Amino acid sequence: xxxxxxxxxxxxxxxxxxxxxxxxxxxxxxxxxxxxxxxxxxxxxxxxxxxxxxxxxxxxxxxxxxxxxxxxxxxxxxxxxxxxxxxxxxxxxxxxxxxxxxxxxxxxxxxxxxxxxxxxxxxxxxxxxxxxxxxxxxxxxxxxxxxxxxxxxxxxxxx
Amino acid sequence: xxxxxxxxxxxxxxxxxxxxxxxxxxxxxxxxxxxxxxxxxxxxxxxxxxxxxxxxxxxxxxxxxxxxxxxxxxxxxxxxxxxxxxxxxxxxxxxxxxxxxxxxxxxxxxxxxxxxxxxxxxxxxxxxxxxxxxxxxxxxxxxxxxxxxxxxxxxxxxxxxxxxxxxxxxxxxxxxxxxxxxxxxxxxxxxxxxxxxxxxxxxxxxxxxxxxxxxxxxxxxxxxxxxxxxxxxxxxxxxxxxxxxxxxxxxxxxxxxxxxxxxxxxxxxxxxxxxxxxxxxxxxxxxxx
Numbered sequence: 104x105x106x107x108x109x110x111x112x113x114x115x116x117x118x119x120x121x122x123x124x125x126x127x128x129x130x131x132x133x134x135x136x137x138x139x140x141x142x143x144x145x146x147x148x149x150x151x152x153x154x155x156x157x158x159x160x161x162x163x164x165x166x167x168x169x170x171x172x173x174x175x176x177x178x179x180x181x182x183x184x185x186x187x188x189x190x191x192x193x194x195x196x197x198x199x200x201x202x203x204x205x206x207x208x209x210x211x212x213x214x215x216x217x218x219x220x221x222x223x224x225x226x227x228x229x230x231x232x233x234x235x236x237x238x239x240x241x242x243x244x245x246x247x248x249x250x251x252x253x254x255x256x257x258x259x260x261x262x
Numbered sequence: 263x264x265x266x267x268x269x270x271x272x273x274x275x276x277x278x279x280x281x282x283x284x285x286x287x288x289x290x291x292x293x294x295x296x297x298x299x300x301x302x303x304x305x306x307x308x309x310x311x312x313x314x315x316x317x318x319x320x321x322x323x324x325x326x327x328x329x330x331x332x333x334x335x336x337x338x339x340x341x342x343x344x345x346x347x348x349x350x351x352x353x354x355x356x357x358x359x360x361x362x363x364x365x366x367x368x369x370x371x372x373x374x375x376x377x378x379x380x381x382x383x384x385x386x387x388x389x390x391x392x393x394x395x396x397x398x399x400x401x402x403x404x405x406x407x408x409x410x411x412x413x414x415x416x417x418x419x420x421x422x423x424x425x426x427x428x429x430x431x432x433x434x435x436x437x438x439x440x441x442x443x444x445x446x447x448x449x450x451x452x453x454x455x456x457x458x459x460x461x462x463x464x465x466x467x468x469x470x471x472x473x474x475x476x477x478x479x480x481x482x483x484x485x486x487x488x489x490x491x492x493x494x495x496x497x498x499x500x501x502x503x504x505x506x507x508x509x510x511x512x513x514x515x516x517x518x519x520x521x522x523x524x525x526x527x528x529x530x531x532x533x534x535x536x537x538x539x540x541x542x543x544x545x546x547x548x549x550x551x
Contacts, residue, residue: 136448136465139497157497157527164499168468227500233534 130167131177139164142182142191149184150255158234162251163191165227170195174247188236188252196246267436269294269414269455274375276412277403279434281419281427286461286494287440287452288416292379293324294455295414299377300331305368307338307376309346311383314339324456335371342384346398352385354394358401365411375410382417385426395426399433414438441480444473451477457521459489468501478509488513492524493548503531514542521546 126145130138139160146159163180170178174195181192223229232238235251269291272278282288292308299306310317317339321328331337343349346357361378368376385395399415406413415434417427431437441453449464451473460477481488490506492498498506506522514520521544522532529547532538538545 132469135467135469139465154527154530160497161499161531164467164497168499168501172468226504230500230531230534 126182127179129177129179130171132171135164135167135171138167138180142180145182146189146253149189151189151253152256155253155256159189159191159253162231162235162253163193165231166191166193166249166251169193169227169249184255187255189255190250190252192248192250194246194248267438268441269438270298272298272412272414272436272438274410274412275406275408276436277399277406277434278412278414278436278438279431280379280414280416280438282416282439283418283420283445286463288381288418289320290324290455290461291438291440292414292416293321293326295377295379296321296328296337297324297326297456300326300336302375303336303373304375304377305336305364305371305373306331306378307340307364308379309340309342309381310379311342311381314341326456336373342380346380347384347389350387350389352389352391352394352398354391354398354401357398358405361402361411361413362405365405365409369410375412377412377414379414379416382415383421386418386421396429396433399430403433403435443477444470453477453480454489454491457487457489458484459491459521461491462498463492463494465497466495466502467497467499471501471505474502474505478505482509482513487519487521489521489523492522492528495524495528498528498531500531503528503535507532507535507537510537510543511540514540516542518542519544523548 126141128134128138128141142163143156143160146156147153151159163182167178167180170176170193178193178195181190181194183190231249231251236254237252239250239252241248241250267278269278269280272295280288280291282291296306296308308317308321312320318328318332321339328337328339332339345360346352348356364378365376385392402413402415405411415430417430419427440455442450443453443460444451449466449470450461451466451470452461453459454461460481462474462477466474481490490510510520510522519542522529522537523546524532526547529545532545537543
């Protein structure tokens with residue numbers, strides 16, 4: 104595993120509308136399998152190698168599972184390609200758990216309000232931080248949006 | 263018929279009905295039946311629907327020293343032609359006669375007993391005389407009662423209709439199937455018998471944490487080496503990866519190694535948790551796609 108990955112100064116696309124390959128799907132606990140299946144298909148169509156497709160699918164699942172288990176119990180996922188990246192954003196509009204909202208990938212990612220987010224080694228959001236090229240957390244009154252980006256390496260898996 | 267039994271509990275005079283849902287399960291249960299027979303010094307015969315060479319290879323892949331046993335005359339893998347069938351014709355009397363001949367032959371060769379596994383998938387093909395199937399099972403029951411033979415009749419539960427299965431069930435002393443912790447269209451968690459451990463197939467996420475925990479807790483109690491077979495697992499999430507990793511860390515030692523078999527993608531998850539290279543843990547990633 105590589106060293107610390109810094110979040111770029113700006114992460115185009117995290118808050119902007121998708122510009123290509125838009126895919127959006129609502130999810131809840133009962134539809135996570137369908138969500139993974141769709142994300143995998145779209146990631147492959149975007150040109151990612153097989154191992155990276157699995158990583159994107161894992162990240163999408165963990166972000167969605169986080170919303171299901173610790174957030175509203177449901178949410179929505181968007182997937183789009185932008186430049187050399189595939190972006191995966193999961194929105195959870197549910198009530199914040201313990202007043203802090205769902206856990207988010209910390210260490211490398213920071214919420215836009217500057218607060219560090221608790222991440223437990225080996226847990227879902229720690230995995231997302233490990234496998235994504237960068238992760239951004241946007242918190243607002245309407246809920247939380249976590250966006251993970253993956254560099255597209257058509258001929259390899261990038262790591 | 264008795265309550266269901268584990269394949270490892272079968273003994274002489276048992277006439278067991280094994281039902282399986284997939285080839286992997288059939289080969290696993292058969293390998294355990296063959297392994298225990300060979301260890302006990304019995305003559306072992308597997309009448310397989312697969313080509314004998316493939317059947318032998320499947321047993322070998324599961325750690326059974328089948329070639330050595332075949333060279334020593336202790337093991338035979340054969341097709342059903344000339345044993346259960348003559349051409350495309352089935353006669354119960356002739357098939358039971360073949361089994362009785364095998365039992366007599368094993369005695370003459372000095373073996374203390376005989377184990378015969380019979381894949382019944384041939385009965386799904388258009389075979390003349392198939393209506394004699396219940397008579398065949400009745401004859402096997404009579405031949406094995408009080409004998410040193412144990413017979414394992416293997417039925418694909420997905421392909422045999424319930425009426426046929428019901429018509430032959432009463433002639434068996436035991437029913438055998440893999441211990442299953444979870445089975446639905448997406449995921450199967452079951453015990454693996456040869457080599458011992460558990461098998462995870464399909465897609466595994468936190469929603470199946472409870473049956474996974476039960477399977478892992480049973481794996482912890484198994485004697486000897488343990489295998490976690492994930493070769494047909496397509497997805498595992500962080501929670502379940504952590505559960506498997508924690509259980510493996512608990513089980514593994516230099517004296518009691520644990521083998522994890524999985525795809526390279528899933529293997530990366532265990533490497534990420536630091537499992538690779540730990541004492542007693544073997545991570546085998548195979549690209550079978």
